[in-house]
Amino acid sequence: MRQLQKRYFKGLVPFTACKADSRFSYCAYVPERCGGDEKPLPLLVVVHGSARTAESFRDHFIEFAEQQGCVILAPLFPVGSAGDEDGYKLKPPLSFRYDRALLHMVSELGERYRLEQRFYLFGFSGGAQFAHRFWYLNASRVRAISIAAPGSVSLPAEGDELWKLASETQQSLEAGLVDVPAQLLIGEEDCAPKSSPSETKWPDRQESLKLLARHLVALGVNAQHQSVAGVAHDGFALIEAAQEFLAQEMRRQRRC
Numbered sequence: 001m002r003q004l005q006k007r008y009f010k011g012l013v014p015f016t017a018c019k020a021d022s023r024f025s026y027c028a029y030v031p032e033r034c035g036g037d038e039k040p041l042p043l044l045v046v047v048h049g050s051a052r053t054a055e056s057f058r059d060h061f062i063e064f065a066e067q068q069g070c071v072i073l074a075p076l077f078p079v080g081s082a083g084d085e086d087g088y089k090l091k092p093p094l095s096f097r098y099d100r101a102l103l104h105m106v107s108e109l110g111e112r113y114r115l116e117q118r119f120y121l122f123g124f125s126g127g128a129q130f131a132h133r134f135w136y137l138n139a140s141r142v143r144a145i146s147i148a149a150p151g152s153v154s155l156p157a158e159g160d161e162l163w164k165l166a167s168e169t170q171q172s173l174e175a176g177l178v179d180v181p182a183q184l185l186i187g188e189e190d191c192a193p194k195s196s197p198s199e200t201k202w203p204d205r206q207e208s209l210k211l212l213a214r215h216l217v218a219l220g221v222n223a224q225h226q227s228v229a230g231v232a233h234d235g236f237a238l239i240e241a242a243q244e245f246l247a248q249e250m251r252r253q254r255r256c
Contacts, residue, residue, distance in 0.1 A: 010034065011114065015055070019255075020104035023081040027058050028109060031065045042070040042143075043109075043119040046103065047127030049235055050086065052076060057124070057171040060236055064243050068250050070120070073109055075102055077130075087127050089131035091152065092161040095170065099134045103141070118143040120171065122242050124235030126150050132212070136166040139176030144249040146242040149205055150187040153212040156219055166225055172195055174219055182223040183245040184213045185238050187231030205233070 013028035034041055044063055048054040052126050058074035065072050077088035090098060099221035123131030128150035136154065137141050154162035156177065167173050186209050191194065198222035203211060209225065224245070229238040 001099065006089060016108075018101065019108055019189075021101055023249045024075065024077060024101050024105070026073055026105045027055055027091075027111070028074065029058055029062050030067050030113060031071070033066070034071070034113070038114060040114045040116040042068070042253070043106065043115045044070050044072050044246065045106070045119055046072060046074045047121070047123035047130050048074065048076070049123075049125030049127050051080065052185055057127075057235070057239075060193055060239050061243070062235060065246070068196060068247055070117060070191050070250065071109070071113060072249075073105060075105055077101075086126060087128035088136070090162065091129065091154075092165065094165070098130065099137050102134065103138070106141075110247060116143075117141070120144050120146075120246055122146040122246065123148065123150075124238065125233065129153070133162055135177070135180065135182075136163060136173070137169070139166075139170060139173060142180050143253065144181045144183075144246065146183040146185055147212075148238045148242060149190055150208065151205060151213075153208045155212060155215045157215055177216070178220045178222075180221065181248050181249055182221055183217060183242065183243055184209050184223060184225045185245075186227055187234060188227045188229045189232040191232075197217065 010030045010032050015025045015027045046057045048057055054074040054076040059107045061072045077098060079085050087095055089097045089099050100145055118141055128147045131145060132147045133154050135145050156163050190205050213223050213225040215244050226241060228238055228241050239254055
C-alpha cells in the first residue's frame with residue numbers, strides 16, 4: 001500500500017530538484033482521479049516566461065487537469081542556472097541544451113506516474129520561445145502546442161540557425177511537425193513599443209507571430225493564429241483560450 005501511495009501521490013507536487021541536473025526543478029499537479037488503471041496519463045508541460053512564475057502557471061491549470069484527467073508539469077529555469085540569464089529560450093547559439101533538461105524532468109516524473117510518451121506543450125512569452133524551439137528540436141515528443149506571445153521566433157526556413165540545427169539532428173523533421181497541431185496565441189493589445197531606433201528593423205510580437213504562422217502553414221502544419229480581444233502581454237489572461245485549444249486536442253486524441 002505504501003508503494004502504491006508513493007507512486008500515485010495526487011494533487012499539488014512541490015518543487016522537486018531534477019535528479020539529472022539539480023540546477024533545475026519542477027512542480028506538478030496530478031489529478032485526484034488518476035491511478036485507477038494502467039492506462040498512461042496525458043501530460044501537459046507549462047513553461048513560464050522571464051518572470052519565472054512557474055508555480056502560478058501550474059496553479060492556473062489545476063481545474064483543467066481535473067477536467068481532462070491530465071498531469072501538469074511546470075519546469076523552473078532559474079536566472080543564471082547555466083551561466084546565462086535567458087538561455088532557456090533556446091535562442092542560438094545554444095550554450096546549454098535546456099530542451100534536454102526538460103526531457104529529464106519528464107522522464108523523472110514518468111518514473112512515478114505512467115505518462116504518455118508524447119506530451120502537450122504550452123509556453124508564454126519567453127516560455128513560448130522555448131516551446132516552439134523545443135518543438136523543432138524534439139518534434140516526435142510533442143502532441144500539440146500552444147505558443148503564446150513569444151518576443152522573438154525561429155522560423156522553419158533555410159537560413160534560420162535553430163532550424164538548421166534541428167534539421168541536422170532529426171530525420172523527417174518537416175513530417176514530424178506536420179503531425180502536431182499548433183495554436184499561435186496573442187493578446188490583441190500586446191503592442192510593446194520599440195525601446196530604441198535600432199529595434200525598428202525587427203518585427204514586434206504581433207508581426208513575429210503572424211510570420212511564424214505563415215511559415216508553419218506553408219509547411220503543412222495545422223497552425224491556428226488567434227488574437228484575444230482586450231488582452232495585452234498577460235500570460236494568465238491568455239490561459240482560457242489556450243485551454244480551449246488544448247482540451248479540444250486532448251478530446252480528439254482520445255477518439256483516435
